[in-house]
Amino acid sequence: MSDDFADFADWQVHGSGGEWPKPWMNKESLSEKQKRIAKANATLLLNREAWHAKVDSFENAIQKLVGEEVKHAKRLEYHIRFDQASFESDKLDLSNYRFPCSVSFTNVHFNVEKLILDNVHFIGGDVWFRPANLNKADFFANGAIINGNFHVFADFQGAAYFRRLKVKETADFSKCTFLKVPNFLYAEFSRPPEVSGLEVPPPNFEKPGFIFQTSSNPEEVRLYRKLKAMAIAASDHEKDGEFFAYEMQAKRGVETRQSAGLLFNSFYFHLSNYGQSFMRPIIYFLAQIALFFCFYSIVVLSKVSDFKFFFFTVENSIRNALPLVGSLFRSVPKPEDHLTSFDQLYSDLIRSGVNIDLLVYLEVLQQISGVVLLFLFLLGLRNRFRLK
Numbered sequence: 001m002s003d004d005f006a007d008f009a010d011w012q013v014h015g016s017g018g019e020w021p022k023p024w025m026n027k028e029s030l031s032e033k034q035k036r037i038a039k040a041n042a043t044l045l046l047n048r049e050a051w052h053a054k055v056d057s058f059e060n061a062i063q064k065l066v067g068e069e070v071k072h073a074k075r076l077e078y079h080i081r082f083d084q085a086s087f088e089s090d091k092l093d094l095s096n097y098r099f100p101c102s103v104s105f106t107n108v109h110f111n112v113e114k115l116i117l118d119n120v121h122f123i124g125g126d127v128w129f130r131p132a133n134l135n136k137a138d139f140f141a142n143g144a145i146i147n148g149n150f151h152v153f154a155d156f157q158g159a160a161y162f163r164r165l166k167v168k169e170t171a172d173f174s175k176c177t178f179l180k181v182p183n184f185l186y187a188e189f190s191r192p193p194e195v196s197g198l199e200v201p202p203p204n205f206e207k208p209g210f211i212f213q214t215s216s217n218p219e220e221v222r223l224y225r226k227l228k229a230m231a232i233a234a235s236d237h238e239k240d241g242e243f244f245a246y247e248m249q250a251k252r253g254v255e256t257r258q259s260a261g262l263l264f265n266s267f268y269f270h271l272s273n274y275g276q277s278f279m280r281p282i283i284y285f286l287a288q289i290a291l292f293f294c295f296y297s298i299v300v301l302s303k304v305s306d307f308k309f310f311f312f313t314v315e316n317s318i319r320n321a322l323p324l325v326g327s328l329f330r331s332v333p334k335p336e337d338h339l340t341s342f343d344q345l346y347s348d349l350i351r352s353g354v355n356i357d358l359l360v361y362l363e364v365l366q367q368i369s370g371v372v373l374l375f376l377f378l379l380g381l382r383n384r385f386r387l388k
Contacts, residue, residue, distance in 0.1 A: 004061035007054070010037045011078045011101065020081055023104040023128035024151070030083055042085035051097065058100045059123075075101045075124035082108050084132075095119055095140075102148065104128040112137050119143040126169075129154060141165055152176050162187050173198045181223045184230065192234035200227065200243075203250040212262050214253025221250045241383050245274040271376055278380030281373045285321065288373065292366045293317040296359065303354045312345045320363045322370040 009015045017034045030038070044051055058078075065071045078101035086109040095118040102125030115137050127146050130153040138158040147168045153175040160178055165187040174197040181200050203220050205213040215221070228243035248265065256265050272280050296313040319342075350356060 004064060005058075005074075008058055008061075008078060010040065011058075011080050013077055013079045017081070020079070021083070021106075023106050023130065024153075034081070035084065038081050038083045038085050041080055042082050042087065045082070045094070045097075046087075048097075055098050055100050059098075062100070072124065078102065079104065079125065082106070084108065087112055090114070091116065097121075098123060099127075101125045102127070104130075106130045107132040110134050110137055114138050115140065117141040117144055120145070122146045122148065124148060126151065134158070146171075156180070156182065159183075164188075167191075167193070170194070181217075181220055182227075183223055184226045185222060187226070189230070189233070193230050195227070195231050195234055195239050196236055198227075198239065200224075200246070202246055203252075205252070212259075213266070214262075215250045217250075218254045221247060221254050224250050237383070241276045245269075245276050248274045271373070272380055275376065275379040275383055278377050278384055281377035281380060285370070285373045285377070288366065288369055289317050289321050292320065292362060295362050299359050299362070300349065300354055304349070304352045309345060309349075312342065315342055316363070317366070320366045320370070322374060323367045 010017060013020070017037045018031060020034060021029065044054065062071050062074060065074055080099065080101060080103045083104060083106045088111045090112065091114040092110065092112045093114075093116045095116050097117075097120050099120070099122045101123075103122060106128055108131045110131050110133065112135075115134070118140050120141070122145065124147055126149040128151045130151070134154060134156060136157045139156055139160045142161050142163040143165070144162075145166045145168075149169040150167045150171040152171075152173050155177045157179045159180050160182040162182060162184045163186055165184070167187075167189050170191050171189050171193040174194045176197075177199040179201060181203075203215050203224075204217060205215060224243050224247035228240055228247055231237075231239035231243055249269065252262060252265055256262055268274055270280075271284055272278075293313055296316050297310070300309050300313055349359070
């Protein structure tokens with residue numbers, strides 16, 4: 001029976017190539033024998049007919065074994081290595097290929113414009129995709145089936161498509177960076193994928209501006225929504241929030257079209273990044289105090305010139321920054337019929353001809369804005385520090 005696998009000694013984990021470096025190692029040093037094996041595997045891979053013939057031969061040998069556990073254990077003895085290989089062409093088309101055991105694309109140079117792995121079937125074992133470079137190649141793995149674990153460590157500078165990808169074990173995208181939003185639509189994972197370090201760009205806008213920006217790619221809403229679903233499945237609340245914020249931005253001009261909706265969407269983003277930031281509300285809260293101090297100064301100091309009213313406008317802005325602050329000043333114990341210096345100055349304003357109605361309206365407006373910022377601050381705290 002061992003003679004059936006004699007032609008696959010170069011694929012053995014502990015075969016003719018000796019001990020190979022682990023696929024997850026940052027730096028690997030290959031022996032001359034290992035380099036020749038990896039180069040021979042790469043050459044064979046480019047010959048579709050010869051590759052399928054060898055895979056068929058391997059599968060025939062596997063099927064002669066008795067028992068699924070025995071077959072699975074035999075597959076684990078083999079690992080096809082393409083370490084440090086180089087592929088140079090306009091298009092590397094591996095669509096509909098089959099790989100019968102574990103595969104490593106470690107430190108591989110893909111000097112291609114398109115890398116196509118559509119409908120590839122990785123029959124058994126793990127897949128390690130850790131290229132040395134992809135350049136700006138567009139990557140296609142639509143409909144690929146991986147019966148083992150899928151480990152991806154790559155910087156995707158071109159488009160990346162994983163539509164209908166199926167991974168039967170774990171999938172790890174935590175070391176991936178995408179310059180374009182990846183397409184995972186209809187991808188299926190038996191276990192929640194790892195996305196903790198996955199980096200994707202924010203949406204692009206075709207109409208610039210502070211309020212009425214609109215997304216330039218309607219499909220991005222679905223792409224971010226799928227990424228959010230992957231993060232939720234993995235209970236990664238930080239990435240869940242990040243992808244939610246991107247999804248909300250991508251909705252602009254796609255699902256959010258009315259002016260009122262765009263206005264609300266814009267302020268929700270600028271004030272708190274859609275509830276994901278607690279620092280933005282703090283910054284706007286401090287800016288709100290300074291802004292309303294200016295408003296109060298214009299209303300008050302235009303009628304009175306006494307410097308003590310300058311401090312009154314400062315205190316008035318602080319008191320009305322939040323309704324709770326003003327309530328604290330009013331509820332503290334004090335002697336009967338006693339007026340604080342602030343209350344006395346407020347009474348003096350009436351006699352000085354200051355427009356009290358306008359002052360009150362400004363105070364109400366400031367308190368409303370303070371409530372909104374407090375809510376966004378608490379929402380940001382909740383989203384930032386909630387337990388995973």
